[in-house]
Amino acid sequence: MSEIISKAAELAKKIEGPEWLNSFRTLGLTQWQQAKWPTRKTEHWKYSSLRAFNENDFFATQVHRQGGDEQKLSSELFDIPGLNASRLVFVDGIYSEELSSDRYPLNVDIVFFSKAEGAHKEIISEYLGSAIDLEKNIFARFNTADLNEGVLIQIKQDQKVDQTVQIVHVSTKGESEFTAQQRVLVIAERHSESTIVEHFVSTEEIQNSFTNTATELILKDGSSLNHYRLNMEQENIVHVGNVSANLRANATLNSFVLGFGGKLKRIDFKVNHLGSGAHCEMAGVYLPKNKQHIDYHTCIDHQVPHCTSNEVFRGIMADESKAVFNGRIHIYPDAQKTYAEMSNKNLLLSHKAEINTKPELEIYADDVRCAHGATVSQIEEKALYYMQSRGISKKEAEVMLSFGFINELISGIKHGPIQNLLRPVLARQFSRDEELLKHII
DSSP states (O other), X not given: OHHHHHHHHXXXXXXXXXXXXXXXXXXXXXXXXXXXXXXXXXXXXXXXXOTHHXXXXXXXXXXXXXXXXXXXXXXXXXXXXXOOEEEEEEETTEEOTTTSOSOXXXXXXXXXXXXXXXXXXXXXXXXXXXXXOTTTOHHHHHHHHTOSOOEEEEEOTTXXXXXXXXXXXXXXXXXXXXXXXXXXXXXXXXXXXXXXXXXXXXXXXOOOEEEEEEEEEEEOTTOEEEEEXXXXXXXXXXXXXXXXXXXXXXXXXEEEEEEEOBSEEEEEEEEEEOSTTOEEEEEEEEEOOTTOEEEEEEXXXXXXXXXXXXXXXXXXXXXXXXXXXXXXXXXXXXXXXXXXXXXXXXXXXXXXXXXXXXXXXEEOOSSEEEEEEEEEEOOOHHHHHHHHHTTOOHHHHHHHHHHHHHXXXXXTOSOHHHHHHXXXXXXXXXXXXXXXXXXXX
């Protein structure tokens, strides 16, 4: 496995990015080269195999394209009807000016790392890498070692931004296997309100790329950020992602996560409560099928008193798919008066489907209120029989009960256009027969 690390390191050394980012790249490269490749004996990778990296030569070249293919792509891949959004589109990790919006909200600064100057360069230098724990995330190390471009999204102080910023990552099929990297730094200044959508899609061809993403969310005092991460790529994608957030006093992070399965899909979430009164609301839905795999690891760190968090994830596994959920709440000794809850519920639609769920509480304070739980079940026979006795066919009843299992979280999405986009898309994960979906769509 050291050969994979060495080959990726050689690829990273060829990166020609801004000189002022050299210190970040050097740090990432050093830690990447010192890393031990995860195996089944590595606790956080116990149920997720990395054999895709043995079967594919992802590190032969950085990307298979240098732009110019945008005209072949349709905006239908990532359109969200009715969403008032400014759009940043990246195709295989490379920014596409043609597919992106030509104007952005006046109270939001959007700056690419390669073009940053003055105050923006200082901001990136100060906050880049401040939320991500490179010691515990091997692929975030490689993302940092390979850093040649990224985007800063800064929401200005005391501003309520009505227009959503949609960041689209499109994966396409290359002539050979390749790696595509993305780096996003979001800074919500004091008392600002905004919405960010990270939307991952792909063309219909069988994908042959490794997508490695890292997103940092910096929420300053009193700020509020709605963050949506929608992983909707083709099922052969290999995607490893990281989302890390720092919440200062009275900041609020509302996060919704959607994941379709892939050849390997692993997303790590880390939320650090660093100021009293901070709150995190996180909801997630994952829907692998066929032989897909998906893995969510979350960690909510409560480091100071008087903070709250509520985390709810639900998964539906069909066919021979596999899913992993590992949710951890960590209460530090000084984090008195913490209120934190976590729930993970799973529905198996097949005897060959599999879920490995592990909720964790690590508490070092005595004046807290915490709860966690996980369930694994199948469709209840009594509920199925009841619906059939009311004239509903068995197949339609199964679809309705399956969708009902996640509908509570979908209905809780605050943005109507996103809810309207996801409802039919998710319903069709259970059936392509429109007649069976008539009561849902």
